[in-house]
Amino acid sequence: xxxxxxxxxxxxxxxxxxxxxxxxxxxxxxxxxxxxxxxxxxxxxxxxxxxxxxxxxxxxxxxxxxxxxxxxxxxxxxxxxxxxxxxxxxxxxxxxxxxxxxxxxxxxxxxxxxxxxxxxxxxxxxxxxxxxxxxxxxxxxxxxxxxxxxxxxxxxxxxxxxxxxxxxxxxxxxxxxxxxxxxxxxxxxxxxxxxxxxxxxxxxxxxxxxxxxxxxxxxxxxxxxxxxxxxxxxxxxxxxxxxxxxxxxxxxxxxxxxxxxxxxxxxxxxxxxxxxxxxxxxxxxxxxxxxxxxxxxxxxxxxxxxxxxxxxxxxxxxxxxxxxxxxxxxxxxxxxxxxxxxxxxxxxx
Amino acid sequence: xxxxxxxxxxxxxxxxxxxxxxxxxxxxxxxxxxxxxxxxxxxxxxxxxxxxxxxxxxxxxxxxxxxxxxxxxxxxxxxxxxxxxxxxxxxxxxxxxxxxxxxxxxxxxxxxxxxxxxxxxxxxxxxxxxxxxxxxxxxxxxxxxxxxxxxxxxxxxxxxxxxxxxxxxxxxxxxxxxxxxxxxxxxxxxxxxxxxxxxxxxxxxxxxxxxxxxxxxxxxxxxxxxxxxxxxxxxxxxxxxxxxxxxxxxxxxxxxxxxxxxxxxxxxxxxxxxxxxxxxxxxxxx
Amino acid sequence: xxxxxxxxxxxxxxxxxxxxxxxxxxxxxxxxxxxxxxxxxxxxxxxxxxxxxxxxxxxxxxxxxxxxxxxxxxxxxxxxxxxxxxxxxxxxxxxxxxxxxxxxxxxxxxxxxxxxxxxxxxxxxxxxxxxxxxxxxxxxxxxxxxxxxxxxxxxxxxxxxxxxxxxxxxxxxxxxxxxxxxxxxxxxxxxxxxxxxxxxxxxxxxxxxxxxxxxxxxxxxxxxxxxxxxxxxxxxxxxxx
Numbered sequence: 001x002x003x004x005x006x007x008x009x010x011x012x013x014x015x016x017x018x019x020x021x022x023x024x025x026x027x028x029x030x031x032x033x034x035x036x037x038x039x040x041x042x043x044x045x046x047x048x049x050x051x052x053x054x055x056x057x058x059x060x061x062x063x064x065x066x067x068x069x070x071x072x073x074x075x076x077x078x079x080x081x082x083x084x085x086x087x088x089x090x091x092x093x094x095x096x097x098x099x100x101x102x103x104x105x106x107x108x109x110x111x112x113x114x115x116x117x118x119x120x121x122x123x124x125x126x127x128x129x130x131x132x133x134x135x136x137x138x139x140x141x142x143x144x145x146x147x148x149x150x151x152x153x154x155x156x157x158x159x160x161x162x163x164x165x166x167x168x169x170x171x172x173x174x175x176x177x178x179x180x181x182x183x184x185x186x187x188x189x190x191x192x193x194x195x196x197x198x199x200x201x202x203x204x205x206x207x208x209x210x211x212x213x214x215x216x217x218x219x220x221x222x223x224x225x226x227x228x229x230x231x232x233x234x235x236x237x238x239x240x241x242x243x244x245x246x247x248x249x250x251x252x253x254x255x256x257x258x259x260x261x262x263x264x265x266x267x268x269x270x271x272x273x274x275x276x277x278x279x280x281x282x283x284x285x286x287x288x289x290x291x292x293x294x295x296x297x298x299x300x301x302x303x304x305x306x307x308x309x310x311x312x313x314x315x316x317x318x319x320x321x322x323x324x325x326x327x328x329x330x331x332x333x334x335x336x337x338x339x340x341x342x343x344x345x346x347x348x349x
Numbered sequence: 350x351x352x353x354x355x356x357x358x359x360x361x362x363x364x365x366x367x368x369x370x371x372x373x374x375x376x377x378x379x380x381x382x383x384x385x386x387x388x389x390x391x392x393x394x395x396x397x398x399x400x401x402x403x404x405x406x407x408x409x410x411x412x413x414x415x416x417x418x419x420x421x422x423x424x425x426x427x428x429x430x431x432x433x434x435x436x437x438x439x440x441x442x443x444x445x446x447x448x449x450x451x452x453x454x455x456x457x458x459x460x461x462x463x464x465x466x467x468x469x470x471x472x473x474x475x476x477x478x479x480x481x482x483x484x485x486x487x488x489x490x491x492x493x494x495x496x497x498x499x500x501x502x503x504x505x506x507x508x509x510x511x512x513x514x515x516x517x518x519x520x521x522x523x524x525x526x527x528x529x530x531x532x533x534x535x536x537x538x539x540x541x542x543x544x545x546x547x548x549x550x551x552x553x554x555x556x557x558x559x560x561x562x563x564x565x566x567x568x569x570x571x572x573x574x575x576x577x578x579x580x581x582x583x584x585x586x587x588x589x590x591x592x593x594x595x596x597x598x599x600x601x602x603x604x605x606x607x608x609x610x611x612x613x614x615x616x617x618x619x620x621x622x623x624x625x626x627x628x629x630x631x632x633x634x635x
Numbered sequence: 636x637x638x639x640x641x642x643x644x645x646x647x648x649x650x651x652x653x654x655x656x657x658x659x660x661x662x663x664x665x666x667x668x669x670x671x672x673x674x675x676x677x678x679x680x681x682x683x684x685x686x687x688x689x690x691x692x693x694x695x696x697x698x699x700x701x702x703x704x705x706x707x708x709x710x711x712x713x714x715x716x717x718x719x720x721x722x723x724x725x726x727x728x729x730x731x732x733x734x735x736x737x738x739x740x741x742x743x744x745x746x747x748x749x750x751x752x753x754x755x756x757x758x759x760x761x762x763x764x765x766x767x768x769x770x771x772x773x774x775x776x777x778x779x780x781x782x783x784x785x786x787x788x789x790x791x792x793x794x795x796x797x798x799x800x801x802x803x804x805x806x807x808x809x810x811x812x813x814x815x816x817x818x819x820x821x822x823x824x825x826x827x828x829x830x831x832x833x834x835x836x837x838x839x840x841x842x843x844x845x846x847x848x849x850x851x852x853x854x855x856x857x858x859x860x861x862x863x864x865x866x867x868x869x870x871x872x873x874x875x876x
Contacts, residue, residue, distance in 0.1 A: 131571050211731065214730045
């Protein structure tokens with residue numbers, strides 16, 4: 001029996017007033033951070049916020065579209081590389097940013113067409129997306145020679161592109177964004193993407209997408225071409241991941257093959273699992289928590305981050321299916337049901 | 350004529366590697382519907398066991414089998430403490446074994462360090478025209494074929510194989526007939542793991558043993574198994590044959606990365622045409 | 636009822652390996668009919684329904700809907716053309732609310748405002764309003780059947796296929812379902828698979844008997860009950876009539 005989790009309304013319902021308050025508070029908190037924290041903290045928090053975009057991309061696709069893509073890093077890396085290559089070629093960053101979102105979407109459209117219209121099963125979908133990102137990584141690593149040039153930019157194989165340009169202000173290209181500007185931009189983009197995806201879920205498209213996750217056969221029998229909706233969701237998620245990748249390049253002035261690699265792909269899965277895939281905010285929290293843990297482990301001299309992350313992943317899958325945040329909600333729901341005794345269900349709002 | 354021999358050799362080796370890295374995965378997936386994302390790390394463990402045992406002074410050929418045994422036992426432990434609780438939750442199994450994969454890479458790096466370990470197989474070369482072919486590589490091809498035939502014989506002609514196939518077809522019925530289905534699952538997983546460990550050991554003299562080596566192979570292994578469809582042996586043979594030829598030829602003329610990309614590309618097209626894999630429409634066989 | 640044939644199959648056949656689940660079924664349905672399909676378990680009724688809605692691809696044969704061939708169409712295309720089905724096992728969105736379930740069905744074709752009106756109308760007709768915001772997964776079996784029935788009718792199909800709509804229902808619930816089906820029949824052609832003879836007598840005029848994947852007989856309920864062959868394969872054994 002489906003148990004309503006406290007604080008979690010079905011995605012089809014429009015957000016309630018408190019949610020808007022929460023989103024505003026979240027935004028306000030992020031935007032006032034520069035007052036309390038120094039630049040070094042802002043710099044690492046920017047990284048978390050950018051990576052949270054990648055987590056949002058995955059949790060949207062998995063939690064609401066029911067498609068477990070193990071290779072969102074493919075679009076993340078593609079977005080990063082596209083930004084770097086375009087910006088260096090064009091000496092202009094606004095257009096580069098846009099292409100960095102569009103190109104991963106196009107790639108997702110082609111790849112998704114073959115997978116989704118081929119009606120391959122869930123498990124194949126996961127594995128193929130993983131293989132795609134692994135092969136992209138290998139491909140990029142193999143581009144160390146002088147002959148691998150896009151326009152005037154060398155791809156540099158293993159070493160990546162360490163000259164990835166800073167973002168320029170669109171209406172005044174002479175001004176480049178500084179570290180705190182990039183922080184603001186990342187915070188705004190994250191809030192906008194979060195609110196945007198949440199609102200997308202209450203549109204007709206979003207509701208049908210969720211219905212397909214719940215029971216794809218029923219949606220098809222009613223007359224919805226489920227493949228079209230799934231493909232569109234896949235493409236949207238790729239755009240969000242591409243944006244994340246481009247922002248990551250802007251943040252560190254660097255893109256490299258590690259953006260695609262298995263470790264990175266695993267991290268995305270861990271963020272979303274820790275945060276819980278049944279909400280969009282959970283994975284943002286999961287990203288920040290896990291990324292903080294990873295950084296901390298690095299400074300503590302625990303060299304083997306993957307050892308710890310592996311244990312985290314196994315424990316989460318075996319014991320906390322819903323993710324940490326919703327697990328708390330679930331326990332609260334059980335406690336409430338136990339307390340309210342015979343009155344098993346909360347009165348509809 | 351030499352060119353033909355070299356091509357045949359390239360393709361044969363490529364085919365053999367596809368078989369070696371994916372057969373264990375195929376057995377586990379085909380029989381149990383479980384994709385073990387830590388497959389590459391099982392391969393790595395096999396390679397490490399092989400180098401360690403050889404360093405301890407054991408003959409290389411014997412260490413292959415000891416490595417297989419060790420990884421097989423490890424696989425059975427994994428099945429007992431983890432996979433067992435996730436049957437029927439196919440995506441959760443993927444996620445949990447991914448965790449295991451990270452754990453193993455981290456663990457092995459912690460214990461042995463990130464550097465590569467090597468083991469030598471000094472068999473020398475045979476000369477074909479202007480080319481020298483490593484004799485050991487021919488042994489690898491022979492190993493792949495032997496593994497394939499051995500697995501087929503085990504599945505097809507032994508009582509164990511019959512019990513396993515029966516259990517996978519209908520676990521409830523097998524249990525009603527007195528089969529200890531839990532044990533069958535454990536043994537099947539262990540068997541698949543042992544094959545993988547053996548493959549890792551056999552590959553160790555060629556590629557060495559290093560923590561990230563699993564990642565190097567899993568792409569090919571997954572593609573093979575997914576393309577294979579529901580008949581693990583026949584599917585793996587045909588997929589390995591197809592991709593072995595493509596990879597062997599393309600890698601020989603350009604580079605191994607291009608070879609692998611071509612294989613992925615073909616696999617995606619193939620799955621669009623045959624969503625259930627190469628053996629998707631076949632009803633009988635193993 | 637008109638004489639126009641709305642749904643027809645010609646030589647329809649389905650094999651699973653060596654088993655012929657459906658063998659050479661030629662079936663005709665006139666617009667406005669309320670037809671019942673009966674037959675022992677394994678006679679192929681559900682397989683037949685699944686082929687009509689592209690959940691299974693026929694091995695050979697043709698399916699025609701409003702004189703156009705639909706044999707090779709995808710499930711959603713058949714849904715769009717106007718064939719709705721309630722599968723044997725309740726096939727609903729367990730994780731969504733009752734209102735959401737009906738809304739999804741109503742929105743396939745209707746514009747948003749019309750869809751909302753349609754949802755209200757269906758919820759009122761099925762007396763589902765008190766349950767509107769409950770998750771369907773939390774409901775009792777009979778209630779879930781009605782939610783599914785509501786979904787199938789909300790999208791106003793021309794032909795409705797109902798696979799055992801009263802399974803697991805009490806006598807009272809069954810007679811209400813019969814009323815709902817008769818009501819829906821004013822707008823749509825309906826085919827019902829059922830085992831409950833009492834129920835079939837309440838609703839059906841023509842009955843088609845399936846046996847071993849083929850049509851054994853097709854007649855009025857009265858004649859079917861007198862038919863010796865039918866009695867031998869089906870009624871005689873079940874002894875319910």
